[in-house]
Amino acid sequence: MRSLLILIAAIGAQACQRERSFRNHHRHAKRQENNATIPIVLDANEQTLIDSFDNASISTWSYYYTHGAHVAGQNKSMAQWTADRWAEYGFTSRLDEYYVYLNYPVSHSLQLNYANGSTYTPSLVEAVLEEDDVTSYPNRIPTFHGYSFSGNASAEYVYVGRGQQVDFKRLQALGVELEGKIALAKYGGPFRGLKVKNAQEHGMIGAIIFTDPIDDGNVTEAKGVAAYPNGPARNPTSVQRGSVQFLSIYPGDPTTPGYVSKEDSPRADTSLSVPSIPSLPISWLEAQPLLRALDGYGTVGRTVNRTGWVGAIPDVTYSTGPAPGATLSLSNVMEDKTTWIWDAIGIINGTNQDEVVIVGNHRDAWVVGGAADPNSGSAVLIELAKAFGKLLETGWKPTRTIVLCSWDAEEYGLVGSTEWVEEYIPWLTNAAVSYLNIDVAVSGPIPGIAASPDLHTISRSIMKKIIWPYRGTTNRTMYDVWEEEDGEVGVLGSGSDYTSFLHRGIGAIDMGAEGGPDDPVYHYHSNYDSYHWMSTFGDPGFITHKAIGQYLALLLYHLVNDASLPLEPANYGADMKTYLEELNETIASSNGTVDLSALSSAITTFEASAAQFNALRSFAISSNNAELLKVVNHKARDFSRGFTSQGGLPGREFFQNLIFAPGMDTGYAPATFPGITESVTAGNFTLAQEWVGKTARAILVAAAILKT
Ligand SMILES: *[C@@H]1O[C@H](CO)[C@@H](O)[C@H](O)[C@H]1NC(C)=O
Ligand SMILES: *[C@@H]1O[C@H](CO)[C@@H](O)[C@H](O)[C@H]1NC(C)=O
Ligand SMILES: *[C@@H]1O[C@H](CO)[C@@H](O)[C@H](O)[C@H]1NC(C)=O
Ligand SMILES: *[C@@H]1O[C@H](CO)[C@@H](O)[C@H](O)[C@H]1NC(C)=O
Ligand SMILES: *[C@@H]1O[C@H](CO)[C@@H](O)[C@H](O)[C@H]1NC(C)=O
Ligand SMILES: *[C@@H]1O[C@H](CO)[C@@H](O)[C@H](O)[C@H]1NC(C)=O
């Protein structure tokens, strides 16, 4: 599709349900701003919050979360423990329960049958490491795919690259037969469930998805770096578990699309959102013989000439195959269950209960550890509750209500957050100001954020109040480091719990610190995402945990405390103009025409309304008029509801935000003006024109809410 989608395919760390999530950049000019100044000047409340963060106690919380199995729906005591800690610090806490469809691994196997009758049987397990206690836990989690299909498949197989639609088109152009074969796909690029979806839609009967060291930058054994646990390179046996739900179609419990999962909720057919062919994940070490058996058959990898096709596994050519007579026998047995999940919720009522700021992190992990994904965020959230507890002890009360959420079952498909939003949608529509998400708080040292435009200004300015320990230095702010390493706020696609909020018109931010190509390799969704890895390689001393926690705390503080809500609706105007230019180029490079004048004119109207809003807000502040300030704050709270459309995007009713959505064939990475852009990409210009009208109308609704 477009250039921005290629960017996230770049090397580097992977987060929760997302890969390189904060770097979904559009072409904004990097703003030239001065570096922040040290010493930082803080007010007394900010200082109380900052001083409360302690790396030793964060380490204690992290240790707790990473030493017991906590796959979705299997650890209620961890949910209760979280609620209890928040309660100790002054939050009114409870568990919200949902009754949802999940599936759990029972048994699986894979065998390669060579044409000469020999066989190779991958173990499908990650090595037990003496140094890393949780890798040998008797209740450690098998390698499997959440929501995968139970079944057997036995057939010749084809290497399909990263399994994007364009990869399959290329294979068809090369004359490779897909029907009835098993797909061997590489991780990276699109969300894994979409790889399986694409294979299934091409008549393939099973899928194996392997990790490839090409995603590890310079930190590989091939380049002389020792592998975990002896060094920072990838342990060659590591396997990426994960969900194969069709994330870009519908997140949440697949049996209750669009409504909450209670015990007596009616249950829908799931075939539109989960696969109907079996799949398994595998390590690069065990994928190597599978790839090697294809060498010499079909088209050799470099000739296929597709982005991300050739990886870095030694001694293989990434040929397409199939190799006549070489087959895979794949078996995947899952236990289907409709079962309870638990969201921990902690609340401090504000003076204005019709203004609510929500902070969320998921708690469930694919492995016993989960030190980065997601429990770096969970540890931070406890420390944040403690910091606000300290502030409450000084007699401070928030102006706005704070809601902390510890989601369950995010990993299967954002289930805990989606069901919660579906339950509380009337309240949220009326009262939600913003949703702040922290999933993988830390998997490396480089700060990153992605946010809706109204949050850009505050999210950048708070960075200037945080000292960011970075590669041994302690004299730079988070802003300085971010500016140098990244410097752009990403666009939200999907892959974490902000999705349901954003698609009901609630502005959101997602944050986390990631590694670059020369940093220790983060073993995403593997047993090696453990406390031992984190304290040895990921964040020794938990100092990055502390810094990002301080950042989230100050961001939350200003959102719930400032008399004038620190949101900037006008930022949408500038960003929508950029999206419009990109759309215009997409259309120019296609074979059709679309008249964008209605969209262009709606953006102009929005900008005029935002200017009026700014003038009214200045007047409210300078005249210190409390009634007027309330009016202005409510406009800032409400305007982005206008960007949603009840019926949702074409073919995916759930996704209602017409400004940004996960790409249909990317899952993680965003498409902007998705109704129009994706219709153009699909070559349906009639539909694209229809969506110009709908998108323009939505922007005008948002403008009307802002207008004074
Ligand atoms: C900010 O500081 C970095 C070094 O820490 C320097 O490279 C950069 O030029 C500075 N930027 C400005 C605008 O002063
Ligand atoms: C739940 O997690 C806690 C903390 O890691 C652990 O002590 C406990 O054993 C886990 N419970 C189950 C049922 O695995
Ligand atoms: C069968 O082929 C595989 C792959 O080429 C080879 O490793 C194996 O030794 C062969 N087995 C026999 C019995 O020739
Ligand atoms: C690897 O390191 C070299 C030399 O430092 C650098 O030029 C290159 O960009 C790095 N490659 C990647 C993929 O990070
Ligand atoms: C590979 O594809 C690119 C872009 O599609 C094209 O410009 C290039 O010529 C191709 N290279 C080969 C060797 O076919
Ligand atoms: C599926 O394959 C497994 C492993 O080979 C075997 O035990 C099982 O009987 C097979 N099931 C069916 C229904 O064929």
Ligand SMILES: *[C@@H]1O[C@H](CO)[C@@H](O)[C@H](O)[C@H]1NC(C)=O
């Ligand atoms: C917070 O406000 C809600 C709604 O008004 C009320 O039901 C609840 O009891 C309040 N909680 C506390 C701790 O005051």
Ligand SMILES: *[C@@H]1O[C@H](CO)[C@@H](O)[C@H](O)[C@H]1NC(C)=O
């Ligand atoms: C931070 O300190 C290091 C050495 O301690 C120094 O080289 C660097 O210039 C300082 N950077 C700033 C932005 O003060």
Ligand SMILES: *[C@@H]1O[C@H](CO)[C@@H](O)[C@H](O)[C@H]1NC(C)=O
């Ligand atoms: C906390 O950070 C300090 C350095 O700032 C370090 O000496 C200490 O070991 C860390 N504590 C833990 C428990 O990691």
Ligand SMILES: *[C@@H]1O[C@H](CO)[C@@H](O)[C@H](O)[C@H]1NC(C)=O
């Ligand atoms: C779209 O691009 C065309 C040229 O292809 C240009 O004439 C037009 O002004 C652009 N429109 C917008 C809204 O950027």
Ligand SMILES: *[C@@H]1O[C@H](CO)[C@@H](O)[C@H](O)[C@H]1NC(C)=O
């Ligand atoms: C446009 O049409 C030409 C000729 O039919 C075709 O070769 C080309 O691939 C098409 N381009 C796009 C972007 O659809």
Ligand SMILES: *[C@@H]1O[C@H](CO)[C@@H](O)[C@H](O)[C@H]1NC(C)=O
């Ligand atoms: C394009 O979209 C329109 C409107 O939804 C639909 O009726 C038509 O069938 C689509 N055309 C194609 C070629 O898919």
Ligand SMILES: [Zn+2]
């Ligand atoms: Zn996660």
